[in-house]
Amino acid sequence: MVRENKSLFALLGVLSLGPQSGYEIKKLIEQSLAHFWQEGYGQIYPNLKRLVNEGFATVEIQRQDGRPDRKVYTITSKGEERLQQWLIYPIQQLPKEKHEILLKLFFGKNIGLENNLSHVKLHKQRMKQTLDVYRGIETYLKESGCDNLDSQYQLMTVRYGILTAEAVLQWCEETTDSMEKLNSRDEK
Amino acid sequence: MVRENKSLFALLGVLSLGPQSGYEIKKLIEQSLAHFWQEGYGQIYPNLKRLVNEGFATVEIQRQDGRPDRKVYTITSKGEERLQQWLIYPIQQLPKEKHEILLKLFFGKNIGLENNLSHVKLHKQRMKQTLDVYRGIETYLKESGCDNLDSQYQLMTVRYGILTAEAVLQWCEETTDSMEKLNSRDEK
DNA sequence: GGAATCATGTAAGTAGTTACATGATTGA
Protein backbone atom coordinates (compact mmCIF):
# COMPACT_ATOMS: atom_id res chain seq x y z
CA MET A 1 0.00 0.00 0.00
CA VAL A 2 1.32 3.41 -0.96
CA ARG A 3 1.27 5.84 1.92
CA GLU A 4 -0.05 9.25 1.02
CA ASN A 5 1.91 12.16 2.34
CA LYS A 6 -0.69 14.09 4.35
CA SER A 7 1.63 17.04 4.93
CA LEU A 8 1.44 17.72 1.23
CA PHE A 9 -2.34 18.02 1.42
CA ALA A 10 -2.21 20.19 4.51
CA LEU A 11 0.03 22.56 2.53
CA LEU A 12 -2.22 22.42 -0.55
CA GLY A 13 -5.18 23.14 1.69
CA VAL A 14 -3.55 26.20 3.21
CA LEU A 15 -2.56 27.41 -0.25
CA SER A 16 -6.20 27.03 -1.33
CA LEU A 17 -6.96 29.89 1.07
CA GLY A 18 -4.58 32.17 -0.84
CA PRO A 19 -0.93 32.55 -1.97
CA GLN A 20 1.54 32.51 0.91
CA SER A 21 5.15 32.02 1.96
CA GLY A 22 6.40 29.06 3.99
CA TYR A 23 6.75 31.30 7.00
CA GLU A 24 3.14 32.46 6.76
CA ILE A 25 1.91 28.91 6.26
CA LYS A 26 3.63 27.88 9.49
CA LYS A 27 1.96 30.73 11.38
CA LEU A 28 -1.46 29.93 9.96
CA ILE A 29 -1.11 26.27 10.93
CA GLU A 30 -0.06 27.27 14.46
CA GLN A 31 -2.96 29.65 14.84
CA SER A 32 -5.81 27.81 13.18
CA LEU A 33 -5.00 24.11 12.84
CA ALA A 34 -2.85 23.57 15.92
CA HIS A 35 -5.39 21.50 17.85
CA PHE A 36 -5.60 18.82 15.16
CA TRP A 37 -2.57 19.34 12.95
CA GLN A 38 1.03 20.55 13.17
CA GLU A 39 3.93 20.92 10.79
CA GLY A 40 7.50 22.06 11.38
CA TYR A 41 9.76 23.93 8.96
CA GLY A 42 11.57 20.65 8.42
CA GLN A 43 8.42 19.39 6.70
CA ILE A 44 7.11 22.61 5.20
CA TYR A 45 10.07 23.84 3.14
CA PRO A 46 11.03 20.52 1.50
CA ASN A 47 7.37 19.73 0.76
CA LEU A 48 6.73 23.15 -0.80
CA LYS A 49 9.66 22.45 -3.11
CA ARG A 50 8.05 19.14 -3.97
CA LEU A 51 4.69 20.75 -4.70
CA VAL A 52 6.39 23.05 -7.21
CA ASN A 53 8.37 20.17 -8.81
CA GLU A 54 5.17 18.22 -9.34
CA GLY A 55 3.22 21.16 -10.75
CA PHE A 56 0.78 21.58 -7.87
CA ALA A 57 2.06 25.06 -7.01
CA THR A 58 4.20 27.86 -8.42
CA VAL A 59 6.73 30.12 -6.66
CA GLU A 60 7.44 33.79 -7.02
CA ILE A 61 10.34 35.49 -5.28
CA GLN A 62 9.48 38.85 -3.75
CA ARG A 63 12.31 41.28 -2.92
CA GLN A 64 11.86 43.32 0.23
CA ASP A 65 14.16 46.06 1.47
CA GLY A 66 15.54 45.60 4.96
CA ARG A 67 13.94 42.17 5.21
CA PRO A 68 14.79 38.78 3.72
CA ASP A 69 13.26 37.85 0.38
CA ARG A 70 9.93 36.07 0.47
CA LYS A 71 9.04 33.07 -1.65
CA VAL A 72 5.32 33.24 -2.31
CA TYR A 73 3.63 29.97 -3.30
CA THR A 74 0.43 29.82 -5.34
CA ILE A 75 -1.70 26.74 -5.92
CA THR A 76 -2.20 25.74 -9.58
CA SER A 77 -5.41 24.32 -11.07
CA LYS A 78 -3.70 20.93 -11.11
CA GLY A 79 -3.06 21.42 -7.39
CA GLU A 80 -6.69 22.33 -6.78
CA GLU A 81 -7.84 19.19 -8.54
CA ARG A 82 -5.45 17.03 -6.52
CA LEU A 83 -6.65 18.66 -3.30
CA GLN A 84 -10.31 18.07 -4.14
CA GLN A 85 -9.58 14.47 -5.04
CA TRP A 86 -8.00 13.93 -1.64
CA LEU A 87 -10.71 15.84 0.22
CA ILE A 88 -13.39 13.59 -1.29
CA TYR A 89 -11.50 10.33 -0.76
CA PRO A 90 -12.85 8.46 2.31
CA ILE A 91 -10.69 8.26 5.42
CA GLN A 92 -9.24 4.77 5.83
CA GLN A 93 -8.78 4.56 9.60
CA LEU A 94 -9.56 6.16 12.91
CA PRO A 95 -6.45 8.09 13.97
CA LYS A 96 -3.92 6.15 16.02
CA GLU A 97 -3.36 8.02 19.23
CA LYS A 98 -0.52 7.91 21.71
CA HIS A 99 -1.41 9.19 25.17
CA GLU A 100 1.55 9.26 27.49
CA ILE A 101 -0.65 9.92 30.50
CA LEU A 102 -2.71 6.78 29.88
CA LEU A 103 0.44 4.73 29.33
CA LYS A 104 1.75 5.91 32.68
CA LEU A 105 -1.57 5.34 34.45
CA PHE A 106 -1.92 1.85 32.98
CA PHE A 107 1.25 0.88 34.84
CA GLY A 108 0.32 3.03 37.83
CA LYS A 109 0.58 0.16 40.29
CA ASN A 110 4.37 0.45 40.15
CA ILE A 111 4.38 3.86 41.85
CA GLY A 112 2.53 5.57 44.67
CA LEU A 113 -1.00 6.89 44.26
CA GLU A 114 0.04 10.51 44.84
CA ASN A 115 2.35 10.33 41.82
CA ASN A 116 -0.44 9.14 39.58
CA LEU A 117 -2.73 11.77 41.00
CA SER A 118 -0.32 14.56 40.18
CA HIS A 119 -0.21 13.51 36.52
CA VAL A 120 -3.98 13.86 36.38
CA LYS A 121 -3.95 17.22 38.14
CA LEU A 122 -1.35 18.64 35.76
CA HIS A 123 -3.29 17.32 32.79
CA LYS A 124 -6.48 18.91 34.07
CA GLN A 125 -4.80 22.27 34.49
CA ARG A 126 -3.40 22.20 30.95
CA MET A 127 -6.70 21.03 29.50
CA LYS A 128 -8.54 23.92 31.14
CA GLN A 129 -6.21 26.41 29.51
CA THR A 130 -6.60 24.72 26.15
CA LEU A 131 -10.38 24.77 26.50
CA ASP A 132 -10.34 28.49 27.24
CA VAL A 133 -8.41 29.10 24.03
CA TYR A 134 -10.90 27.04 22.02
CA ARG A 135 -13.85 28.87 23.54
CA GLY A 136 -12.26 32.16 22.59
CA ILE A 137 -11.91 31.02 19.00
CA GLU A 138 -15.49 29.74 19.01
CA THR A 139 -16.82 33.11 20.17
CA TYR A 140 -14.75 34.91 17.56
CA LEU A 141 -15.92 32.64 14.73
CA LYS A 142 -19.57 32.90 15.77
CA GLU A 143 -19.44 36.69 15.88
CA SER A 144 -17.43 37.31 12.77
CA GLY A 145 -18.39 34.74 10.22
CA CYS A 146 -22.01 33.57 10.22
CA ASP A 147 -22.26 34.22 6.52
CA ASN A 148 -18.76 32.99 5.67
CA LEU A 149 -18.63 29.32 4.62
CA ASP A 150 -14.97 28.92 5.60
CA SER A 151 -15.81 30.11 9.12
CA GLN A 152 -18.61 27.57 9.34
CA TYR A 153 -16.24 24.72 8.58
CA GLN A 154 -13.61 26.10 10.95
CA LEU A 155 -16.26 26.29 13.66
CA MET A 156 -16.95 22.56 13.26
CA THR A 157 -13.29 21.73 13.88
CA VAL A 158 -13.19 23.98 16.95
CA ARG A 159 -16.35 22.37 18.29
CA TYR A 160 -14.56 19.03 18.10
CA GLY A 161 -11.79 20.46 20.26
CA ILE A 162 -14.26 21.86 22.77
CA LEU A 163 -16.40 18.74 23.14
CA THR A 164 -13.43 16.42 23.52
CA ALA A 165 -11.62 18.77 25.91
CA GLU A 166 -14.74 18.93 28.09
CA ALA A 167 -14.89 15.14 28.10
CA VAL A 168 -11.25 14.96 29.16
CA LEU A 169 -11.89 17.40 32.02
CA GLN A 170 -14.81 15.27 33.14
CA TRP A 171 -12.49 12.25 33.05
CA CYS A 172 -9.92 14.10 35.15
CA GLU A 173 -12.52 14.70 37.86
CA GLU A 174 -13.83 11.17 37.76
CA THR A 175 -10.29 9.78 37.92
CA THR A 176 -9.30 12.03 40.82
CA ASP A 177 -12.33 10.70 42.72
CA SER A 178 -11.46 7.07 41.93
CA MET A 179 -7.93 7.58 43.15
CA GLU A 180 -9.03 9.22 46.37
CA LYS A 181 -11.36 6.30 47.05
CA LEU A 182 -8.52 3.86 46.43
CA ASN A 183 -6.45 5.87 48.86
CA SER A 184 -8.99 5.83 51.69
CA ARG A 185 -9.57 2.11 51.11
CA ASP A 186 -5.83 1.52 51.48
CA GLU A 187 -5.72 3.36 54.78
CA LYS A 188 -8.26 1.05 56.38
CA MET B 1 16.82 18.31 24.51
CA VAL B 2 17.26 14.56 24.57
CA ARG B 3 14.17 12.76 23.37
CA GLU B 4 13.18 9.80 25.50
CA ASN B 5 12.20 6.68 23.65
CA LYS B 6 8.70 6.00 24.94
CA SER B 7 8.50 2.61 23.22
CA LEU B 8 11.19 1.43 25.61
CA PHE B 9 9.01 2.36 28.58
CA ALA B 10 5.93 0.78 27.09
CA LEU B 11 7.92 -2.46 26.81
CA LEU B 12 9.32 -2.14 30.34
CA GLY B 13 5.79 -1.53 31.57
CA VAL B 14 4.45 -4.66 29.90
CA LEU B 15 7.37 -6.66 31.28
CA SER B 16 6.53 -5.35 34.77
CA LEU B 17 3.32 -7.41 34.49
CA GLY B 18 5.36 -10.58 34.02
CA PRO B 19 8.00 -12.25 31.80
CA GLN B 20 6.94 -12.49 28.17
CA SER B 21 8.07 -12.98 24.58
CA GLY B 22 7.98 -10.26 21.92
CA TYR B 23 5.05 -11.97 20.29
CA GLU B 24 3.05 -12.00 23.52
CA ILE B 25 3.92 -8.38 24.21
CA LYS B 26 2.52 -7.42 20.82
CA LYS B 27 -0.72 -9.27 21.57
CA LEU B 28 -1.05 -7.70 24.99
CA ILE B 29 -0.55 -4.21 23.56
CA GLU B 30 -3.17 -4.88 20.87
CA GLN B 31 -5.67 -6.16 23.39
CA SER B 32 -5.20 -3.82 26.31
CA LEU B 33 -3.38 -0.66 25.26
CA ALA B 34 -4.63 -0.33 21.69
CA HIS B 35 -6.83 2.72 22.30
CA PHE B 36 -3.94 4.83 23.53
CA TRP B 37 -0.78 3.07 22.44
CA GLN B 38 0.49 0.88 19.61
CA GLU B 39 3.76 -0.76 18.68
CA GLY B 40 4.73 -2.83 15.65
CA TYR B 41 7.24 -5.66 15.52
CA GLY B 42 9.60 -3.24 13.84
CA GLN B 43 9.76 -1.38 17.15
CA ILE B 44 9.35 -4.25 19.58
CA TYR B 45 12.12 -6.64 18.57
CA PRO B 46 14.95 -4.11 18.20
CA ASN B 47 13.93 -2.36 21.43
CA LEU B 48 13.82 -5.62 23.39
CA LYS B 49 17.37 -6.25 22.24
CA ARG B 50 18.28 -2.79 23.47
CA LEU B 51 16.66 -3.37 26.87
CA VAL B 52 18.85 -6.46 27.31
CA ASN B 53 22.00 -4.65 26.16
CA GLU B 54 21.41 -1.91 28.70
CA GLY B 55 20.69 -4.30 31.56
CA PHE B 56 16.99 -3.46 31.95
CA ALA B 57 15.89 -6.97 31.03
CA THR B 58 17.24 -10.50 30.57
CA VAL B 59 16.40 -13.10 27.91
CA GLU B 60 15.92 -16.80 28.14
CA ILE B 61 15.46 -19.02 25.11
CA GLN B 62 12.78 -21.67 25.49
CA ARG B 63 12.81 -24.66 23.14
CA GLN B 64 9.41 -25.94 22.08
CA ASP B 65 8.77 -29.02 19.97
CA GLY B 66 6.80 -28.47 16.80
CA ARG B 67 6.85 -24.69 17.37
CA PRO B 68 9.52 -22.03 16.95
CA ASP B 69 11.71 -21.20 19.94
CA ARG B 70 10.47 -18.48 22.26
CA LYS B 71 12.63 -15.74 23.70
CA VAL B 72 11.22 -14.86 27.06
CA TYR B 73 12.17 -11.46 28.46
CA THR B 74 12.24 -10.67 32.17
CA ILE B 75 12.57 -7.22 33.71
CA THR B 76 15.59 -6.72 36.02
CA SER B 77 15.60 -4.65 39.21
CA LYS B 78 17.53 -1.99 37.28
CA GLY B 79 14.69 -2.05 34.75
CA GLU B 80 12.09 -1.69 37.49
CA GLU B 81 13.92 1.33 38.88
CA ARG B 82 14.15 2.93 35.44
CA LEU B 83 10.44 2.31 34.85
CA GLN B 84 9.46 3.86 38.17
CA GLN B 85 11.67 6.86 37.50
CA TRP B 86 9.87 7.43 34.21
CA LEU B 87 6.43 6.78 35.65
CA ILE B 88 6.97 9.46 38.30
CA TYR B 89 8.51 12.03 35.93
CA PRO B 90 5.93 14.70 34.97
CA ILE B 91 4.57 14.72 31.42
CA GLN B 92 6.04 17.61 29.45
CA GLN B 93 3.30 18.30 26.91
CA LEU B 94 -0.26 17.58 25.92
CA PRO B 95 -0.13 14.99 23.12
CA LYS B 96 0.09 16.36 19.60
CA GLU B 97 -2.80 14.96 17.64
CA LYS B 98 -3.34 14.59 13.93
CA HIS B 99 -6.97 14.25 12.91
CA GLU B 100 -7.36 13.66 9.21
CA ILE B 101 -11.11 14.21 9.37
CA LEU B 102 -10.68 17.68 10.87
CA LEU B 103 -8.00 18.53 8.31
CA LYS B 104 -10.41 17.60 5.53
CA LEU B 105 -13.32 19.44 7.13
CA PHE B 106 -11.27 22.58 7.66
CA PHE B 107 -10.85 22.81 3.89
CA GLY B 108 -14.40 21.57 3.31
CA LYS B 109 -15.39 24.60 1.22
CA ASN B 110 -13.43 23.15 -1.71
CA ILE B 111 -15.85 20.23 -2.13
CA GLY B 112 -19.59 19.66 -1.96
CA LEU B 113 -21.44 19.42 1.35
CA GLU B 114 -22.50 15.81 0.77
CA ASN B 115 -18.85 14.77 0.58
CA ASN B 116 -18.09 16.38 3.91
CA LEU B 117 -21.19 14.84 5.39
CA SER B 118 -20.16 11.34 4.37
CA HIS B 119 -16.82 11.70 6.19
CA VAL B 120 -18.74 12.51 9.36
CA LYS B 121 -21.17 9.63 8.89
CA LEU B 122 -18.38 7.11 8.38
CA HIS B 123 -16.56 8.46 11.41
CA LYS B 124 -19.69 8.14 13.52
CA GLN B 125 -20.20 4.56 12.49
CA ARG B 126 -16.62 3.61 13.35
CA MET B 127 -16.76 5.47 16.64
CA LYS B 128 -19.90 3.59 17.67
CA GLN B 129 -18.17 0.29 17.14
CA THR B 130 -15.14 1.43 19.08
CA LEU B 131 -17.34 2.61 21.93
CA ASP B 132 -19.05 -0.79 22.10
CA VAL B 133 -15.68 -2.47 22.45
CA TYR B 134 -14.67 -0.10 25.27
CA ARG B 135 -17.96 -0.68 27.08
CA GLY B 136 -17.39 -4.40 26.87
CA ILE B 137 -13.97 -4.02 28.45
CA GLU B 138 -15.39 -1.72 31.12
CA THR B 139 -18.02 -4.29 32.09
CA TYR B 140 -15.43 -7.03 32.20
CA LEU B 141 -13.04 -5.02 34.38
CA LYS B 142 -15.80 -3.96 36.78
CA GLU B 143 -17.00 -7.53 37.23
CA SER B 144 -13.66 -9.25 37.47
CA GLY B 145 -11.31 -6.98 39.27
CA CYS B 146 -12.78 -4.76 41.98
CA ASP B 147 -10.13 -5.89 44.39
CA ASN B 148 -7.28 -5.93 41.86
CA LEU B 149 -5.26 -2.71 41.76
CA ASP B 150 -4.05 -3.30 38.19
CA SER B 151 -7.68 -3.58 37.05
CA GLN B 152 -8.50 -0.30 38.77
CA TYR B 153 -5.82 1.52 36.81
CA GLN B 154 -6.83 -0.19 33.58
CA LEU B 155 -10.40 0.87 34.21
CA MET B 156 -9.30 4.52 34.38
CA THR B 157 -7.69 4.27 30.93
CA VAL B 158 -10.80 2.63 29.48
CA ARG B 159 -13.00 5.34 31.01
CA TYR B 160 -10.92 7.89 29.12
CA GLY B 161 -11.70 6.05 25.90
CA ILE B 162 -15.41 5.90 26.70
CA LEU B 163 -15.82 9.55 27.70
CA THR B 164 -13.92 10.89 24.70
CA ALA B 165 -15.65 8.51 22.27
CA GLU B 166 -19.03 9.67 23.57
CA ALA B 167 -17.98 13.28 23.07
CA VAL B 168 -16.92 12.51 19.50
CA LEU B 169 -20.30 10.88 18.79
CA GLN B 170 -22.02 13.97 20.16
CA TRP B 171 -19.86 16.06 17.86
CA CYS B 172 -20.82 13.89 14.89
CA GLU B 173 -24.50 14.56 15.54
CA GLU B 174 -24.00 18.28 16.07
CA THR B 175 -21.91 18.51 12.91
CA THR B 176 -24.44 16.58 10.83
CA ASP B 177 -27.09 19.07 11.97
CA SER B 178 -24.92 22.08 11.14
CA MET B 179 -24.27 20.71 7.68
CA GLU B 180 -27.92 20.05 7.00
CA LYS B 181 -28.75 23.61 8.02
CA LEU B 182 -26.07 24.94 5.68
CA ASN B 183 -27.58 22.80 2.96
CA SER B 184 -31.15 24.07 3.40
CA ARG B 185 -29.85 27.64 3.58
CA ASP B 186 -28.07 27.10 0.27
CA GLU B 187 -31.22 25.90 -1.42
CA LYS B 188 -33.11 29.10 -0.68
C1' DG C 1 -7.22 -27.18 0.90
C1' DG C 2 -6.85 -22.76 2.94
C1' DA C 3 -6.68 -19.54 6.59
C1' DA C 4 -5.18 -18.44 11.00
C1' DT C 5 -1.95 -18.82 14.78
C1' DC C 6 2.56 -19.30 16.68
C1' DA C 7 7.16 -17.05 16.50
C1' DT C 8 11.23 -14.41 15.13
C1' DG C 9 13.33 -10.96 12.86
C1' DT C 10 15.34 -7.44 9.03
C1' DA C 11 15.43 -3.96 5.29
C1' DA C 12 13.89 -0.14 3.15
C1' DG C 13 11.51 3.62 3.03
C1' DT C 14 8.73 7.61 4.91
C1' DA C 15 7.72 10.91 8.46
C1' DG C 16 8.86 13.86 12.01
C1' DT C 17 11.82 16.50 15.38
C1' DT C 18 15.66 19.27 16.87
C1' DA C 19 19.40 21.86 16.36
C1' DC C 20 22.06 24.73 13.59
C1' DA C 21 23.06 28.70 10.43
C1' DT C 22 22.23 33.58 9.04
C1' DG C 23 21.06 38.40 9.85
C1' DA C 24 18.33 42.76 9.77
C1' DT C 25 14.54 45.21 12.19
C1' DT C 26 11.35 46.41 15.77
C1' DG C 27 9.72 47.16 20.34
C1' DA C 28 10.12 47.13 25.43
Next chain:
DNA sequence: TCAATCATGTAACTACTTACATGATTCC
Protein backbone atom coordinates in the same frame (compact mmCIF):
# COMPACT_ATOMS: atom_id res chain seq x y z
C1' DT D 1 20.39 45.77 25.59
C1' DC D 2 17.72 41.92 25.07
C1' DA D 3 14.10 39.44 23.14
C1' DA D 4 11.09 38.82 19.53
C1' DT D 5 9.77 38.89 14.72
C1' DC D 6 10.66 38.31 9.93
C1' DA D 7 12.44 34.76 6.68
C1' DT D 8 14.75 30.75 4.59
C1' DG D 9 16.64 26.56 4.74
C1' DT D 10 19.64 22.03 5.85
C1' DA D 11 21.67 18.12 8.50
C1' DA D 12 21.35 14.69 11.64
C1' DC D 13 18.80 11.96 14.07
C1' DT D 14 14.80 9.36 15.85
C1' DA D 15 10.47 7.11 15.10
C1' DC D 16 7.41 4.53 12.56
C1' DT D 17 5.37 1.70 8.83
C1' DT D 18 5.36 -1.82 5.38
C1' DA D 19 6.89 -5.50 3.15
C1' DC D 20 9.60 -9.45 3.13
C1' DA D 21 11.43 -13.98 4.85
C1' DT D 22 10.62 -18.57 7.08
C1' DG D 23 7.94 -22.61 8.40
C1' DA D 24 5.29 -25.82 11.37
C1' DT D 25 0.65 -26.58 13.42
C1' DT D 26 -4.12 -26.29 14.14
C1' DC D 27 -8.80 -25.45 13.04
C1' DC D 28 -12.70 -25.13 9.74
